Amino acid sequence: MLPRFWRKIRYRYNLIGTECTNCGKKFYPPRNLCPECRRKSRISEVELGEEGTVISYTVIHDASEPYKLQKPYVVGLVKLNSGPTVTSQIVCDPESVEIGMRVRAVFRKYGEDGEDGIIYYGTKFEPLNAGEME
Amino acid sequence: MVGIVSYGTYIPRYRIKAEEIARIWGENAEAIKNGLGVYEKSVPDIDEDTATISVMCAREAVKRAGIPRNSIGAVFVGSESHPYAVKPTATIVGEALGIDRFFHSADLEFACKAGTAGIQNCMAMVESGMIRYGLAIGADTSQGAPGDPLEYSASAGGAAFIIGDDGTIAEIRDTLSFTTDTPDFWRREGQPYPSHGGRFTGEPAYFRHVSTAAGEIMKRNNLSPEDFSYAVFHMPNGKFPVRVARMLGFTGKQIEQGLVVRYIGNTYSGSSLLGFCAVLDIARPEERILLTSFGSGAGSDAFIIEVTENIESIERNPGVWEKIRNGVYIDYGFYAKLRRKIRMG
Numbered sequence: 137m138l139p140r141f142w143r144k145i146r147y148r149y150n151l152i153g154t155e156c157t158n159c160g161k162k163f164y165p166p167r168n169l170c171p172e173c174r175r176k177s178r179i180s181e182v183e184l185g186e187e188g189t190v191i192s193y194t195v196i197h198d199a200s201e202p203y204k205l206q207k208p209y210v211v212g213l214v215k216l217n218s219g220p221t222v223t224s225q226i227v228c229d230p231e232s233v234e235i236g237m238r239v240r241a242v243f244r245k246y247g248e249d250g251e252d253g254i255i256y257y258g259t260k261f262e263p264l265n266a267g268e269m270e
Numbered sequence: 271m272v273g274i275v276s277y278g279t280y281i282p283r284y285r286i287k288a289e290e291i292a293r294i295w296g297e298n299a300e301a302i303k304n305g306l307g308v309y310e311k312s313v314p315d316i317d318e319d320t321a322t323i324s325v326m327c328a329r330e331a332v333k334r335a336g337i338p339r340n341s342i343g344a345v346f347v348g349s350e351s352h353p354y355a356v357k358p359t360a361t362i363v364g365e366a367l368g369i370d371r372f373f374h375s376a377d378l379e380f381a382c383k384a385g386t387a388g389i390q391n392c393m394a395m396v397e398s399g400m401i402r403y404g405l406a407i408g409a410d411t412s413q414g415a416p417g418d419p420l421e422y423s424a425s426a427g428g429a430a431f432i433i434g435d436d437g438t439i440a441e442i443r444d445t446l447s448f449t450t451d452t453p454d455f456w457r458r459e460g461q462p463y464p465s466h467g468g469r470f471t472g473e474p475a476y477f478r479h480v481s482t483a484a485g486e487i488m489k490r491n492n493l494s495p496e497d498f499s500y501a502v503f504h505m506p507n508g509k510f511p512v513r514v515a516r517m518l519g520f521t522g523k524q525i526e527q528g529l530v531v532r533y534i535g536n537t538y539s540g541s542s543l544l545g546f547c548a549v550l551d552i553a554r555p556e557e558r559i560l561l562t563s564f565g566s567g568a569g570s571d572a573f574i575i576e577v578t579e580n581i582e583s584i585e586r587n588p589g590v591w592e593k594i595r596n597g598v599y600i601d602y603g604f605y606a607k608l609r610r611k612i613r614m615g
């Protein structure tokens with residue numbers, strides 16, 4: 137778990153993907169080859185911005201051990217304004233999530249390897265207008 | 271002259287009211303609110319800690335500054351709740367900001383004044399020419415033991431500052447620290463909650479250090495309270511800063527804007543800094559601000575700050591008070607789960 141996570145920290149902490157400059161398609165997670173352009177692919181890194189829209193979601197009620205304190209929590213597909221779709225936890229009340237909801241990237245803890253292990257951090261999303269007091 | 275180029279803040283969304291904590295421990299909420307001057311406090315989410323809060327406020331500061339990320343040559347995170355005992359929070363912040371890897375970084379620890387210590391370190395590095403810009407953060411997710419009076423105030427939040435000497439929105443005209451060996455509040459390695467000297471935390475600790483640092487820096491600059499538009503003092507509760515302001519000769523009007531403690535509690539390393547940011551949110555060119563932090567153990571860092579005309583061209587929204595108002599109330603049960611006060615079998 138540790139080396140694999142560590143190598144991808146750059147892409148988990150920030151929404152950095154890749155772009156095929158031949159056709160303009162953007163990828164997240166980053167790809168080294170454009171499936172359309174194949175050998176004509178010209179891949180470079182690109183920042184994907186922090187805002188997007190929820191296009192589908194599911195509420196997780198039965199979480200595995202490291203995540204059980206977080207349940208119920210929302211996992212959704214977020215279509216970034218820059219194009220790519222990202223699978224991510226959405227930090228909000230499960231009652232309030234809806235398709236079309238506008239969200240922004242936030243930096244949160246993913247989990248930890250027990251009390252003496254590594255803490256994993258990365259990108260999640262929260263509603264753009266989160267937490268207005270009634 | 272060296273000063274503040276930009277700033278950013280973060281306050282976790284959840285709030286718990288003093289009434290709700292008092293309900294659980296069978297205490298009189300009105301008496302506590304009157305005695306402590308704290309009505310509600312911020313609570314971090316289950317997946318928030320000092321590293322995530324630091325990243326969020328630092329990202330806001332960098333975005334508002336509009337400077338190239340790679341021109342940041344130093345990152346300091348001041349906190350008494352670093353997620354790791356060994357492994358600097360500043361490394362996580364640097365990576366999350368996407369700064370190239372050639373930057374100096376260190377975590378600082380001095381109870382509630384570790385954030386202002388970071389500002390002083392950045393000032394020195396900028397003035398000596400070692401770095402162009404430095405990032406200083408004060409952030410905490412502090413805890414009081416269940417049933418301890420600290421539970422009404424210990425909260426979470428953070429503020430970040432980009433320090434440099436060009437394009438400053440506020441110049442730091444002077445800074446002075448006052449430090450003694452005073453055991454008013456401490457936490458031994460491996461202990462989940464801090465211990466404190468009860469009443470001893472007042473006179474010989476908070477009041478002596480804050481008033482000496484603030485009084486001395488005004489004296490050596492030939493300034494008196496009337497020369498300042500605003501004053502901000504560390505806020506362990508809602509009473510101490512009001513009293514120390516009065517002792518020094520400041521009016522209620524000068525401290526009101528920065529008195530955020532009543533609605534978010536004591537954010538420790540973020541405390542005086544969040545109050546200071548609330549002042550920057552509305553400050554106008556040429557206004558003068560006195561900022562004085564306090565850290566148990568004990569010491570105070572005082573600053574004389576003068577706002578420049580650049581303040582009008584930087585993004586200052588959403589401001590601190592807007593973030594304070596954007597909260598969601600939770601009950602004690604949920605709070606106990608979030609703060610892991612429940613021992614899992």
Ligand SMILES: [Zn+2]
Nearest residue numbers: 156159170173
């Ligand atoms: Zn392509």
